[in-house]
Amino acid sequence: MSDLSMREQFAHTATALLDEDGSVAVLLADISAGLFAEAARRHPQRVINLGIREQLLVDAGAGLALSGMRPILHTFASFLVERAFEQIKLGFGHQGVPGVLVSAGASYDMAQAGRTHQAPGDVALIDTLPDWVVHVPGHPSELDTLLRAAVGGERPAYVRTSTQQNAQPQPIDERGRMTLLRAGSHGTVVAVGPLLDAVLAATSGMDVSVLYAATVRPFDAATLLATLQTPDVVLVEPYLEGTSARCVSGALAHRPHRLLCLGVARRELRRYGTPANHDRAHGLDPAGLRASLEAFLNAQCVGGTSPS
Amino acid sequence: MTNTITDAKRRYGYPDLRLLMALQTGDEKHDGASTSTLDVLWVLYEQILDVAPERAKDPERDRFYLSKGHGPSAYYAVLAAKGFIPVAWLSGFGDVESPLGYHPDRNLIPGVEISSGSLGHGLPLAAGTALGLRAQGNGARLVVLVGDAELDEGSNAEAIEFAGAAGLAALTVVVVDNHSTTWPWRGGVQTRFAVAGWHTATVNGRDHAALARALRRREAAAEPNVVVADVGAERAA
Numbered sequence: 001m002s003d004l005s006m007r008e009q010f011a012h013t014a015t016a017l018l019d020e021d022g023s024v025a026v027l028l029a030d031i032s033a034g035l036f037a038e039a040a041r042r043h044p045q046r047v048i049n050l051g052i053r054e055q056l057l058v059d060a061g062a063g064l065a066l067s068g069m070r071p072i073l074h075t076f077a078s079f080l081v082e083r084a085f086e087q088i089k090l091g092f093g094h095q096g097v098p099g100v101l102v103s104a105g106a107s108y109d110m111a112q113a114g115r116t117h118q119a120p121g122d123v124a125l126i127d128t129l130p131d132w133v134v135h136v137p138g139h140p141s142e143l144d145t146l147l148r149a150a151v152g153g154e155r156p157a158y159v160r161t162s163t164q165q166n167a168q169p170q171p172i173d174e175r176g177r178m179t180l181l182r183a184g185s186h187g188t189v190v191a192v193g194p195l196l197d198a199v200l201a202a203t204s205g206m207d208v209s210v211l212y213a214a215t216v217r218p219f220d221a222a223t224l225l226a227t228l229q230t231p232d233v234v235l236v237e238p239y240l241e242g243t244s245a246r247c248v249s250g251a252l253a254h255r256p257h258r259l260l261c262l263g264v265a266r267r268e269l270r271r272y273g274t275p276a277n278h279d280r281a282h283g284l285d286p287a288g289l290r291a292s293l294e295a296f297l298n299a300q301c302v303g304g305t306s307p308s
Numbered sequence: 309m310t311n312t313i314t315d316a317k318r319r320y321g322y323p324d325l326r327l328l329m330a331l332q333t334g335d336e337k338h339d340g341a342s343t344s345t346l347d348v349l350w351v352l353y354e355q356i357l358d359v360a361p362e363r364a365k366d367p368e369r370d371r372f373y374l375s376k377g378h379g380p381s382a383y384y385a386v387l388a389a390k391g392f393i394p395v396a397w398l399s400g401f402g403d404v405e406s407p408l409g410y411h412p413d414r415n416l417i418p419g420v421e422i423s424s425g426s427l428g429h430g431l432p433l434a435a436g437t438a439l440g441l442r443a444q445g446n447g448a449r450l451v452v453l454v455g456d457a458e459l460d461e462g463s464n465a466e467a468i469e470f471a472g473a474a475g476l477a478a479l480t481v482v483v484v485d486n487h488s489t490t491w492p493w494r495g496g497v498q499t500r501f502a503v504a505g506w507h508t509a510t511v512n513g514r515d516h517a518a519l520a521r522a523l524r525r526r527e528a529a530a531e532p533n534v535v536v537a538d539v540g541a542e543r544a545a
Contacts, residue, residue: 025440027436045439045442045443048439053469053470055466056432056435056466056470059432059433059435059436060433060436062436063434063435063436063438063440064437065440066421066422066437067439067441068444069443069444086426087429090423095422095423095433096414096423
């Protein structure tokens, strides 16, 4: 396997797409420009660094799409999604053109940089908009497959890269289906993207199913329903906790169920350090996940009846 | 008779536009936001833009982005006069079944290139389209209409600086200047563009000949073009 980081893999795959397809363009706002230096030499009119101008980044990307091209837009998640959110809403959805937004700097990847460089609400924000595809790869080779699918697609897509990743890639279903990695009878844990390894470690020896999702929008309710035994569901998401709760609740609206949402907490930590420090603080390390899972799955239902 | 304003075979001229606007509002008096753009829009569609209803999908067509989407009745009147939309649509302006809203939607109205209404998006969108046309070797022109107060939005600054630096010569911005900005720029609107390397001209925004001269394609130009169409300050209501 390649030993590229996910962000390096993004540049590698995007460069290949530029070489293969004359309608693909990459727009940058200084971030990662160095990774695209060679691509910019080969394709000076289709690799464009706009400088530190994120509002322009998103609207100009939409403008490229209006001219019939397939834009890939990239910068840190906090500036791409939060700073330029109205541009995302109006430039792509409201105009009705596709485009692919690829972020770096997921949640607390840049723990030492502090809150200004952290956007754990990125997927939740995108989820306020209709018809977006959201990919959260857990490994560079998954990113390669998902980015190609997104750029070839007809819907706007958000692709979230992270420095945290799993040791091994999972096979990717281009239709966005979740993969059943373990079958168990006392609940289902849905692990999203780079949190898979932590979930596998945390659930070691537990009689639970583990589903892996690298695509969270559209949410694959069909696989959840098809594999569900005890209707106790735990969502483990590497961004804001509860982001996909509405999808699980919607899928299980017709039957009694319990749902635990784990992810990045809303509160601002005001701590620096490493991503591992933040994993522990948010309970997303294997020990923290294990404790939450045991407390939830062993708990009696309110009213005294245990789940059957 | 064939001379009623709604006759499908009729050809419309500039004197008809106020009647076409009146169909939308039921009133021949109009607010400044809609009438300030009327002359610029007419000159663009009559003399400048290489567009036609049957060429809506032609990649080589010129593009007109109405960024200042407020007060679109003059725009709808011109689109109706030029055959992009039926005159019969105009009386439904703002109705739930009408495609003509108080801000235009490109997905609902033939000939409308961008959906607008929120200020400060048309120029950055156009910068991207100019990049896309350039990358495709497409020689079409792009004209963006903004208001002087719309330029308060900082997103325009990002686009003005970049378009000047990148030499997006296919791009023309028309600033309809009705002196409505709360904090006017010292030296006038055009100074904002001039420092970023744009070709600038300021003309009387009601003078069709002067507008046409300033808006004409500038062969071999290396920089984007801004035309400040001064329509004077609005009268107090």
